[in-house]
Structures are given as structure tokens and as C-alpha cells.
Amino acid sequence: MTTPLPPGIQLEKVDDRIMTLNVGPQHPGSGHMRLIIKVDGDYIVSCDPDPGYVHRGEEKMAEYRNYVQNIPHLERPVIHDSCNILYPYCLAVEELLGIEVPERAKYIRVIASELNRCVYTLYWLAIYGIFLGHSTMFMWPAGDRELFIDLLEAMSGARVTHAYLVPGGIRNDLPANFEERCLRQVDYFEKRLKEYQAIFYKNPLLISRTEGTGILSRTDAIRLGTTGSVLRASGVDFDLRKKEPYDVYENLDFETVVRKEGDSYARSYIPYLEMFESCRIIKDAIRKMPKSGSVRTKLKPNPKGGNDEVYKRVESGRGSLGYYIVSNNRPEPYRVKISVGSFRNLICMPYLLKGELLGNMPSVYWGLNYWPVEADR
């Protein structure tokens, strides 16, 4: 006697061979999310990512604060990449309010966001190392991250949540002798980066473990709407800093890193190679920057946006990051929609993990450059 189920509810067929694992949220290899993984022996049959454990309602909160009050809380989803998550907001608000940014401020913004990209990538790399059981690769990037944190602290006064970029420029000018200090530390960092390659990226065990696993083809990468390093690892030459250059990126000398393999190794290698490009950008920007001048255009008190809408996006550490802001003649925005790279890359996780070994789960998961807090917003 089985009672008919209500429409919409389906009972799962129970199979003795299949075991369901809840990876997270209390799991050292999950972050603030849950992966519902079904395994047959050591092979993953299906994977169902379940984000949403750290939803903060940033978009709703933004509707109750004016354009300047929104700055500190909008950087909370990715405190390690706070300059890059504020960048599109500042660009959008400047367009909405019709503000012109001084030339020096544009360069300093680029320097700050590239420094912050390195901070984020090093943190990501540290966790990638410990996910693969390589404890030295956890300690080295976590230690070298201090170089950039110190620089950003000198610029903004805060170690992680800088709130440095504001609509109209930057909050305050650079301290004295910042340029020499920055160049010296970036030069040292480039030497350290080469050592990472010797201990981690050229490690035969790492290569044999990640090469050829979790392959995402070029067509699949475009079809699934991935972005950032995941897209570039699959052979698509797409970097917003090159394709839709904002502020002064068109004047600066750098290249887009692209690899064709589309496997876990390529996805872990791209952010590392991009740190070299970030160092190039920082050095070039310091060389081309106007040595003096204003860094901030003063806003009117409680500025009102017109009856308008605007969408701006930048290349963050995790791919394209966009803000869609609608205003209706009030000091507060009517609607703020944040489009983040993490959430887009999460979509390809079930495709990549199907049929993989359970041991490949950490490398595929963290290779997607996914930041759970940012995806939940």
C-alpha cells in the first residue's frame, strides 16, 4: 500500500552501491557551503552544490543607504579583494552622478586594485595548497601576502577592508616615498614567485594529480557562462582589462594569460601567472603616474542620481564583477544588483565532478576560483 505522492515530490531510488556525502558546511574542505556528493566506491556519481549559508542581503542593504554610505559594507563579500569589488560600484556611481575622476586617482586606483588582486590570489593559492595537502604552499603565500597587505595599509590605513576607492577618486593620497617602497617589495615578490614554481607548479606529484582531471572544453566553458581564470584556462582570450578597458588600463603594458588545456592544472596555473602580470601593471602604473595633483573630486552632500540605470563591470580576481544600479531621483539607489564571478563558475562544478575520483574533488572545487561568501552576497 503506497500512498501517491503529492505532485512535485519525487522519492529517490535507493541504491546500496551509492553513498551520499555531505561535504560541508562543517567540513575542512568545503568553505561556507555544502556539496552533496554521491559516490560509487571512490567515483563521484553526482555533485549538487548548495550555496547560501552566508547570505548577507548586501543588495537589499544597499537600497537603504546613500551612495557614500554604501562603500564600507559593499566590500564585505570579498574582504581580500575589497578594492576590486568596490571598483565597478565607483565606476557606476561616477557615471550616474556625472563625476570626473582626476588622472592621478585613476592610476592609484589601478595600483590599489592590482595589489589587492595579488592579496586575493595569494590567499586563494594558500588554500589551494592546503587542499592538496601541501602545507608549505599554505605557509609561503600566507606569509608573502603580508608584503601587499603592508603596502595597502600604508595607502589606506586598514589591513584588509580598505574602503579606499570612493566615487570620485580615492579616499586619500599616497604616503611619502610610497613609490620606492612599492617597487622594492614588488621586485622581491617576483623573486619569491619563481620559487613557488619550483616547489609547487613543477612538482611531479602535483602535475600527475591535477593534469587531465576535470577537463572543461572551450565550448562548454562558453556555454556554461564561466568567467575569469576558468574561462581563460579553457582557451578563451577574455579579460575585461583588455576587452573593455576601464580607467587607465589601456595605457598600461600587460598581457592576458591564456592556456588551452582546460584541466585542473591550467585553472590553478592561470592565477599564478597573472600575478606576474599584476606586478608588471603596478610597475608600469607607478612609472606613468602623474607625480602630483588632486586625487578626489568632491561630491555634493547627499548626492542624488537621476532617473537612470547603469551597468559597469571590471575584471576581479575571480572573473568579471558587475554592478547594475537603478536610481530614481533619490539619494539612495532604487536597486543594486551585484553580478559576481564566483556564482557563475559554480555552475560548472556538477559537470566537472561527475565521474571524477573523490580525491579530485578539492583540486577541482578550489580550482574554480570560487569564493562562497561572494557568491552568496
Add this chain to the structure above:
Amino acid sequence: MSTIAPQFRFSRFVGSLFDIIFWILLLFSLIGLPIVFIILFYIKMPLVNHQLLTPYLAMTWMADPSRTLPIIKTLLHTTFFHVVAFPGFGFAALLAAATIFIERKFLAKIQLRVGPLYCGKVEGILQLMGDGLKLISKEIIIPAKADKPIFWVGPLLFLGTAAAFVSLIPVAPGWVVANPSVGLLAVFATIGFFPIITVLTAWAANNKWTFIGGLRALHQMIAFEIPLILSLLSIVILTGTLNLSQIVESQQHYWWIIFAPISAIVFFICIIAELERVPFDLPEAESEIVAGWLTEFSGMMYGLIQLGTYLKLYAFAGLFTVLFLGGWNGPSVWPPLSPDLITNGITIGPITAKIAGLPLFDQEMLNGTLWFVIKTVGVILVILLPRGVFPRIRIDMLLHTGWYKLIGLAFINIFIALGLLYAGVLGPGGLIQ
């Protein structure tokens, strides 16, 4: 400063210790001693060697080395002392504790850190004691649906098996707890218990992660036990004995690592896999399966398993030393006591003291222990090194390594050993003795 005792000062602590000692001495001499003498006044004392055994005489004898040294010497050669202290558990646990400290500082140096620094004032030397105290004071949580008796007994069995393994390792000539004529077979038998204990505890915890971790450990240990046994067969072929002490004695002029290098490499890789150390730490891979088969252990149960793991590390390193690096053999560092000193005694100015049982440890034992410890610590350091350099490997690569490459290499080495034996180079009656 510690948050547990914010007012703690080391000088005050030492001062309070002196206070306590002072009061104990004062109270003992003022109250205790009179009571003892009053009691002795009413008790009839026995006659020993036609002398009345007064407390004064007993104390004189205790301070007389010619009477106490033979007693200590007899104690040193009892089985109890062997098991508890020197070649057995105490010595191994001391080396294991040193290993943990060395591992932390060594890994910290690789990773540009400082390691434990505060506990114990000097380079965090008491950190391990602090960790042990923490583990003891923690609550032991048993999962509700666990198979409780097996879950309880698992850590004890693990530690016991590791201690049994330690007892088979000869440290110095004659200094070994158990010296069976089939010593190497006994080692294999002891190692064979570890997968059983692992699977039992993993199953008893009734948890998905322990289950997967236990199965991984089982696969890993079985895959690496066969090349481990095969790699040691060449040593048995060359020496013609299974007794570990005799294997050490056969290496007085050359070490077996010279004639069986492939065997040594295979054995070394198998050691790392059996110990579940990086890069073969799949059964405890935290980013995949939380802590593997150790997930549900808490408090001192986890501590016991860790102690067992480090005893196992010491025992495997000792086994490598015994089989390939010549065990206790080495140049004489510790000079022997002059026979003049033993027969005629020591003359210091007007006093000539003759002490009967003076050489508590003979020179062979001190030299042997020194060389054994140096070699074993060296092997342990090389076992620890991969932790700072390698990532974890995957289960399919691990099984491929174990079943294809290492078994093939071990067979090649057996043929090399047989060739050396039948060509008359090595072995009984060979060219090199």
C-alpha cells in the same frame, strides 16, 4: 602571557617551590624524625652480618656505592626494566617526543615560520607537554551509534601493537626486549595487525568519513605490505638469518645499503606509506574526508593514537637502521673504562675508593646506543622531509605505485641478491666477509 594564569611569573613559581621544600624539611626534622625515633626505640631491630640494623646503618649502606651499584646493575638487566625503560617503551617514547619537537621546528624552518616558541621559555620545548595536558583534560566523546567496546579498545590496541613492534628492535648488543630467532617474521606479523585495527575502529565509529578513511588505509597498507616484505627478502637471502641482532652483526664491515640500494629505496617508500605520512596521507586527507579513520576520536583517545603513530615511526626508522645502515655498528666513540680503575679503584688524594659494580653500562652498549640513535634520528629526518615538499597523491596513483612499480623493483632486487650469492661475492663463504 598565558590567558589561563595571567598573573603567572616564572620566578614566583620557583620561589614557591623553594618555600614548599623548606617547609617539608622543617616539618620533617621537627616532627617526623622524633616520631620515627620514638617508634624505633620500641621496635627490636634485626641483626644483619652481626650488626644491628639501625637507621643510621641503613642510610650508610644506601650511600655506599659498592652496595647500591650491584643492585642497580641487577635491576638494569631485568625484563621489567627492558620493557618499561631502556630498549623498550620509555626510550622509544622519549625518542618519539623528540621526533615531534624536531618535526615541528624542522617543518617550520622549511615554511619560513618559527614553530612553537613560548611554552617552556626555550624554543617552545615544553609545547608537547602542554599539548598532552590539553588532550588529557579534554572530554572523550563517543558517538551514540558507535560500536562502543571496539571503539574504546581501538586506540589501546593500536598503541599496544606499536609497542610490540618497538620491542623487536635491537638497540645495542644484547639490549633488545624480545629477540626471537625469526625476528623479521615477527616484525611482519606485527605490521599485519595495523590494517585490522584501522578497519575495526573505522567501522566501529559508524561514520561515513571514518568508513572511507578506513577502506583507504586498508587498501594502502595491503598494497605496500607486499613490496615491503619482498624488499626485505634480499637481506634475508644475503645474511641467511631472520634474527635482527644477527643481521646487525653481519654488517660489521659494510652496510647492506651498499649491496641492496634498490631494496632500501623500496623499503623506505613503503615505510612512508605504512606510516600514512605525506605524500601518502590519504587515510587522513582533511580536505577530502575530514580526518579519515581518526574523525570520531577525541581527547586522549586521539592522543594515544598519535603516540602509537610516532612509536611506529621510531620503530620503522629503527628497522631501517638495523637492516640497511648497520644498526649499532660504528667507530668507537666512548672509551672503555681502564681495568686499573675497576680492580684498584679511584685514588683522589689520600682517599682510595674501590667500587665493585662500577661499569654500569659496558662500552659496547654506550657506543651502540649512540650510533643507533644518530642513525635512527637521521632516518626519521629524511622520513619527515617530504611533508614540507610534496602534495598528497591520489588513491589510483598510490595503488599503481604499490602494485606495479614497487613490487617489480623488489623482484629485481631479489634477483640481484641471488646473483651476488651464487656468484660467490656475498653470503656464507663469499669473497667479501
